[in-house]
Each structure stands twice: as C-alpha cells, then as structure tokens.
Amino acid sequence: MSAAVRQERTPVRIGSSPARALRLGGVRVGYEVRQYFRQRDTLFFTFLFPTLIFLIFAAAFSGSGDVGAAPDGSGAISVAAYYLPGLVAAGVVLSGIQNLGIDIAQERSDGTLKRLGGSPLPIASYFIGKAGTVLVTAVAQLVLLLTVAGLGFGVALPADGEHWLRFAWVFLLSIAMAVVIGVAVSSLPRTGRSASAVIVPVLLVLQFVSGVYFRFTDLPAWLQDAASLFPLKWVAQGMRSAFLPERFAAAEQTGTWDLATTALVLAGWTLGGLVLARLTFRWVRRDA
Amino acid sequence: MSTPAVEVVDLQKRYGERTALHGVSFAVERGEVFALLGPNGAGKSTTIEILEGYRRRSGGTASVLGADPGTAGLDWRARLGIVLQSASEPGTARVREQLAHFAAFYPDPRDVDEVLEAVGLTAAARLRVSALSGGQRRRLDVALGVVGRPELLFLDEPTTGFDPEARRRFWQLIRTLRDEGTTILLTTHYLDEAAALGDRAAVIAGGRLLDIGPIDAIGPAEARTPVVRWTDADGRHELRSETPAVVVADLVARTGGEPAGVEIVRPSLEDVYLSMIEAVEADA
CATH class of the missing domain: 3.40.50.300 (P-loop containing nucleotide triphosphate hydrolases)
Incomplete structure (x- = not known):
C-alpha cells in the first residue's frame, strides 16, 4: 500500500475466457482438497466410511463361508469379495451426492458462497473445483478400500484390462453423475444446519434398496423396479460387473450385467442433473 | 471520466x-x-x-x-x-x-x-x-x-x-x-x-x-445550531443561537452575575442524527 495516487485506473479486462475459468478451477481444486482433509468429521463420515463398513462386514461374516459356488463346488468367493463392489459404489455416492450436497448447502448458509459470488471467480471454476475435489477424494478413498480389501482380506482385484476398463468408465460416469446430482440437491435444504438431516436419510434408504448392503435380487420385485429408477442401483451393478467373476451376472435381475442400460441410465441422470444444477444453483438465496 | x-x-x-x-x-x-x-x-x-x-x-x-x-x-x-x-x-x-x-x-x-x-x-x-x-x-x-x-x-x-x-x-x-x-x-x-x-x-x-x-x-440548520442552557428562578431555559457567547454575555449583563448551571452545547452529529430519527419515528 504505497504511493498516494488519485487517478482513474484503466480497468484490466479479465473477460470470460475458458482458459481463465480452467486455471482458477485448478486453483480451487488444490484449495478445496486441502480444506477437505482438514475437516475431521467429513474425513470420518465420508472418507473412511466405506472402508469401515467393509471392515465390519468382512469381520462379521468371515465365518459364514464363501458364496456363489458353481454347481461343482468351485469358484466361490469370500463374503468380503462379494461386498466390495457395493461399498465402492457407496463411496462414490457418499463423496459425490452426500458430501457435496451437504457441503454446498453449508457454504450457502455460512456465507462462503456469498463471498465467492462477490469476487470475480467464474461459476465454472467453482464447479471444476468441486468436481475435481470429488474425483481426487473418491480415488483416494477407493485406493484405501481396495488396499484394505486386497491386503487385509485377500480379495482378488480384476485381473484383466477389460474389467479395469469397465471399472474405469463406470467409476468416471458415476462420479460425473454424483457431482451434478450433489450440486442439484444442495439447494433442497433451507439451511446448512438441516442439510445432513435432509440428504443423509434419502441416500441411506437408497443404499439399502440399491444392492449395496443386500443382494439386490433378494428385494421384492416392486422394490427392485422402484430402485432401478435411481442411479445407485446401476452404479452398484456396474461395480459388480467389474469386480465379480463373470458367472455372477446370472444372479442379476435380467441374468446379465446390463452394461448398455447402466451407461444409459447414468448418462441420463448426469444430463438431467446438469440441467437441474444449472437451473437451481445460486451464489445466494434469491429474495422475492 | x-x-x-x-x-x-x-x-x-x-x-x-x-x-x-x-x-x-x-x-x-x-x-x-x-x-x-x-x-x-x-x-x-x-x-x-x-x-x-x-x-x-x-x-x-x-x-x-x-x-x-x-x-x-x-x-x-x-x-x-x-x-x-x-x-x-x-x-x-x-x-x-x-x-x-x-x-x-x-x-x-x-x-x-x-x-x-x-x-x-x-x-x-x-x-x-x-x-x-x-x-x-x-x-x-x-x-x-x-x-x-x-x-x-x-x-x-x-x-x-x-x-x-x-x-x-x-x-x-x-x-x-x-x-x-x-x-x-x-x-x-x-x-x-x-x-x-x-x-x-x-x-x-x-x-x-x-x-x-x-x-x-447533515440535518436541518436548526438542529445544528448551538444551544445555551441555564437555570433561574423560573426553571431551566434553553435557547438556540449562532452566537452563543453573545447570549451568555447578555445573560450576565441582565442578571448581574453568573447564571446557574450555564452551558453551551454544539450539537454533535449524534445529536443531530438522533433528533432526525426521533422526528421520523414521531411521524410514523
């Protein structure tokens, strides 16, 4: 703060260049990831949650023998291996929809969004920051879960490129879906305080009816049909198609992995969520 | 510009x-x-x-x-x-x-x-x-x-x-x-x-x-005018004047001594502001 000058400055034009939005998006990712790992509560309830649930399930059912043996008694997998894809799916949805939805609702009520909205930060950079943070944290969460499952419980990970490729597109499409739906649901809670109470129960119900904790085909047919309207069922099924032996496709609703339907449903929810997010997102709650 | x-x-x-x-x-x-x-x-x-x-x-x-x-x-x-x-x-x-x-x-x-x-x-x-x-x-x-x-x-x-x-x-x-x-x-x-x-x-x-x-x-000229206050046998008096010292001098000449409780107050922004707000609230 120097040099007393009282003159008109030529305003520096920043324009709306995509390069600037992208660069600031990158700045936001770094900033947000640092904040994420400093918040102990999200670290526990979101980041470690799938791994903790996996540990509980794997330990609780460790004595109940393997599942899914072929008629000749071969090819069974451990209960831990059977649960792994569901918890990978849960991790994506928790990091995306739940954590992001609550996070943005709180940012709206504690003034974070108002301050950002008063700065020349492009909205696109803010969203890039959120999406990038979800991607980074979901990958870290996944690596932790797979490491615990593989080293701690001897769960075999996919052995060939085809299954990893399948995993990759299901994972990335699921992240994209979860980010836009997370942004869209963030405008539902009226206050940041009520955000958890509004968002968590809905997702909990969805996890129970989407084959994350139970075998999907054990549910009554009407409930299977209802759950199939929502994306989580397809995320979980897509993850099973990547992690479980091919034979397990026979246990699905249609007796196949339904990969094309999975891609279509997830893409549909992503597009719908994108439109909804674009229409509902506001830096501040608009008054009358 | x-x-x-x-x-x-x-x-x-x-x-x-x-x-x-x-x-x-x-x-x-x-x-x-x-x-x-x-x-x-x-x-x-x-x-x-x-x-x-x-x-x-x-x-x-x-x-x-x-x-x-x-x-x-x-x-x-x-x-x-x-x-x-x-x-x-x-x-x-x-x-x-x-x-x-x-x-x-x-x-x-x-x-x-x-x-x-x-x-x-x-x-x-x-x-x-x-x-x-x-x-x-x-x-x-x-x-x-x-x-x-x-x-x-x-x-x-x-x-x-x-x-x-x-x-x-x-x-x-x-x-x-x-x-x-x-x-x-x-x-x-x-x-x-x-x-x-x-x-x-x-x-x-x-x-x-x-x-x-x-x-x-800020405020009406009247509200910013200095106030002279003093007390005599009839009670407390208040007079607004742009020349408060003259008012006090007159007072001394008339009564032949130091008036009781004399003060000269130049209204602060706060006084002016409060009188304006009070006027609005009285109207409401």
Missing part, C-alpha cells in the same frame, strides 16, 4: 407486501468516502446489497462504476471490493492461504503480505481462520475486500464488535485506502465513525433518505 462511482435514482425494494426502500436517490463521487447512516432496519444493507449485485431492485435505476449491478459481469466484479456484514465460514483455511487464494481471482491484486501487514495480521498469517478472535476475523474480512485492489470498496458495518483501539487502527487503514484513490461506501451506525471517515453522509430511516450532504451539514 466524471461519472460518479455510484449513482442511484428512486431506488425501490419490496419484499412481498413489505416495502424496504421507498425511492432512495444519491450519488457517490470518485475518490470519496461516503457514509450511509441509519438505525437497524432502515434499509442500509438492502441498499448496499443491491449495489453489490446480491439483490435485485424492485424499481428505480442504479449505476455502479458505470454498470447496472443487476446484470454486470466478472470484469465489473474485479473492480469491486466487498466486506459483508457478517460471515461465519468454518475457517479451516489458514489466514495467509485464504488471502492468497482470493488474490488469485483478481487481475491486479495487491501484495498479500503487505495487505496482512496493513490489517495487522502478519503475526497470525499461519493460524487457521477458525482460531482468530472476532476482531481479527473482521480484519481478515477487510483484507479479503481490499486484496483485489478495488476501485470501489463496500464496507457494511465494518467495525461492529471492535474495541476502541482496533477501531482507530481500522480508521487509519481506511484513510490510507482513500489516499490511494479508493472510493469507499460505508454503512455504519457509529456516528463517530462516519464523522471520522466520511466526506459526506446520507441518513436513511424507514426506507427513505432523510438527508444527504457533507458530514458537518
């Missing part, structure tokens, strides 16, 4: 049935420190939030740095600094990290360490924002408002909750910004603050502009 930094004409705001602003007009010149005064609920924050682009106006026109705040874009935002009335962010970021992060949004930011020094947060640079005291947090709010080197700075009740020493240091900071040519629009309900900082002021109450002008010309 001679356009005012801020110009509003007949600004109106309705929230459903309730009218918060009944047609307010004023202009803030470039390089000026302009204080918007008024009691709580007068419409100060509604006015400033319309000018910041946070709220839509219901009627009238508004121009801020030559643009309509309802539709202006990011180029315009880059020329503004905004210090909101209150913020309660969780504060996981560190002080310097937060300031440097916001500085990155602006095309020509100030030096982050110089800004920290100016608001007195150099020693707190590595602390989490959540570890700051209320007054330190407010100074960080101000730092975030000025780090983008704004042409126009909005300060919405900036020193609420400051102790007197912190307030004086804050005033010094505002004077420095003004000397650098920053236009400042300030809302406050501390009249000494308006008097210490403001070049001009406007008084708002009940969503209407009561008066506008240089700080020492």
Whole structure:
C-alpha cells in the first residue's frame, strides 16, 4: 500500500475466457482438497466410511463361508469379495451426492458462497473445483478400500484390462453423475444446519434398496423396479460387473450385467442433473 | 471520466407486501468516502446489497462504476471490493492461504503480505481462520475486500464488535485506502465513525433518505445550531443561537452575575442524527 495516487485506473479486462475459468478451477481444486482433509468429521463420515463398513462386514461374516459356488463346488468367493463392489459404489455416492450436497448447502448458509459470488471467480471454476475435489477424494478413498480389501482380506482385484476398463468408465460416469446430482440437491435444504438431516436419510434408504448392503435380487420385485429408477442401483451393478467373476451376472435381475442400460441410465441422470444444477444453483438465496 | 462511482435514482425494494426502500436517490463521487447512516432496519444493507449485485431492485435505476449491478459481469466484479456484514465460514483455511487464494481471482491484486501487514495480521498469517478472535476475523474480512485492489470498496458495518483501539487502527487503514484513490461506501451506525471517515453522509430511516450532504451539514440548520442552557428562578431555559457567547454575555449583563448551571452545547452529529430519527419515528 504505497504511493498516494488519485487517478482513474484503466480497468484490466479479465473477460470470460475458458482458459481463465480452467486455471482458477485448478486453483480451487488444490484449495478445496486441502480444506477437505482438514475437516475431521467429513474425513470420518465420508472418507473412511466405506472402508469401515467393509471392515465390519468382512469381520462379521468371515465365518459364514464363501458364496456363489458353481454347481461343482468351485469358484466361490469370500463374503468380503462379494461386498466390495457395493461399498465402492457407496463411496462414490457418499463423496459425490452426500458430501457435496451437504457441503454446498453449508457454504450457502455460512456465507462462503456469498463471498465467492462477490469476487470475480467464474461459476465454472467453482464447479471444476468441486468436481475435481470429488474425483481426487473418491480415488483416494477407493485406493484405501481396495488396499484394505486386497491386503487385509485377500480379495482378488480384476485381473484383466477389460474389467479395469469397465471399472474405469463406470467409476468416471458415476462420479460425473454424483457431482451434478450433489450440486442439484444442495439447494433442497433451507439451511446448512438441516442439510445432513435432509440428504443423509434419502441416500441411506437408497443404499439399502440399491444392492449395496443386500443382494439386490433378494428385494421384492416392486422394490427392485422402484430402485432401478435411481442411479445407485446401476452404479452398484456396474461395480459388480467389474469386480465379480463373470458367472455372477446370472444372479442379476435380467441374468446379465446390463452394461448398455447402466451407461444409459447414468448418462441420463448426469444430463438431467446438469440441467437441474444449472437451473437451481445460486451464489445466494434469491429474495422475492 | 466524471461519472460518479455510484449513482442511484428512486431506488425501490419490496419484499412481498413489505416495502424496504421507498425511492432512495444519491450519488457517490470518485475518490470519496461516503457514509450511509441509519438505525437497524432502515434499509442500509438492502441498499448496499443491491449495489453489490446480491439483490435485485424492485424499481428505480442504479449505476455502479458505470454498470447496472443487476446484470454486470466478472470484469465489473474485479473492480469491486466487498466486506459483508457478517460471515461465519468454518475457517479451516489458514489466514495467509485464504488471502492468497482470493488474490488469485483478481487481475491486479495487491501484495498479500503487505495487505496482512496493513490489517495487522502478519503475526497470525499461519493460524487457521477458525482460531482468530472476532476482531481479527473482521480484519481478515477487510483484507479479503481490499486484496483485489478495488476501485470501489463496500464496507457494511465494518467495525461492529471492535474495541476502541482496533477501531482507530481500522480508521487509519481506511484513510490510507482513500489516499490511494479508493472510493469507499460505508454503512455504519457509529456516528463517530462516519464523522471520522466520511466526506459526506446520507441518513436513511424507514426506507427513505432523510438527508444527504457533507458530514458537518447533515440535518436541518436548526438542529445544528448551538444551544445555551441555564437555570433561574423560573426553571431551566434553553435557547438556540449562532452566537452563543453573545447570549451568555447578555445573560450576565441582565442578571448581574453568573447564571446557574450555564452551558453551551454544539450539537454533535449524534445529536443531530438522533433528533432526525426521533422526528421520523414521531411521524410514523
């Protein structure tokens, strides 16, 4: 703060260049990831949650023998291996929809969004920051879960490129879906305080009816049909198609992995969520 | 360029049935420190939030740095600094990290360490924002408002909750910004603050502009006239006069001695302001 000058400055034009939005998006990712790992509560309830649930399930059912043996008694997998894809799916949805939805609702009520909205930060950079943070944290969460499952419980990970490729597109499409739906649901809670109470129960119900904790085909047919309207069922099924032996496709609703339907449903929810997010997102709650 | 930094004409705001602003007009010149005064609920924050682009106006026109705040874009935002009335962010970021992060949004930011020094947060640079005291947090709010080197700075009740020493240091900071040519629009309900900082002021109450002008010309002439008070056998007397010493001299000549309880009071901005607000409330 120097040099007393009282003159008109030529305003520096920043324009709306995509390069600037992208660069600031990158700045936001770094900033947000640092904040994420400093918040102990999200670290526990979101980041470690799938791994903790996996540990509980794997330990609780460790004595109940393997599942899914072929008629000749071969090819069974451990209960831990059977649960792994569901918890990978849960991790994506928790990091995306739940954590992001609550996070943005709180940012709206504690003034974070108002301050950002008063700065020349492009909205696109803010969203890039959120999406990038979800991607980074979901990958870290996944690596932790797979490491615990593989080293701690001897769960075999996919052995060939085809299954990893399948995993990759299901994972990335699921992240994209979860980010836009997370942004869209963030405008539902009226206050940041009520955000958890509004968002968590809905997702909990969805996890129970989407084959994350139970075998999907054990549910009554009407409930299977209802759950199939929502994306989580397809995320979980897509993850099973990547992690479980091919034979397990026979246990699905249609007796196949339904990969094309999975891609279509997830893409549909992503597009719908994108439109909804674009229409509902506001830096501040608009008054009358 | 001679356009005012801020110009509003007949600004109106309705929230459903309730009218918060009944047609307010004023202009803030470039390089000026302009204080918007008024009691709580007068419409100060509604006015400033319309000018910041946070709220839509219901009627009238508004121009801020030559643009309509309802539709202006990011180029315009880059020329503004905004210090909101209150913020309660969780504060996981560190002080310097937060300031440097916001500085990155602006095309020509100030030096982050110089800004920290100016608001007195150099020693707190590595602390989490959540570890700051209320007054330190407010100074960080101000730092975030000025780090983008704004042409126009909005300060919405900036020193609420400051102790007197912190307030004086804050005033010094505002004077420095003004000397650098920053236009400042300030809302406050501390009249000494308006008097210490403001070049001009406007008084708002009940969503209407009561008066506008240089700080020492605010209020009706009558309300600013010095008052002479004294007591005699008939009780307490009060006389307004531009020449109070003459009044006292006459009094002494007439009564032949020192009048009881004599005093000469020059109304402060606060007295003038309170008498204006009382008049409005009496009308309501």
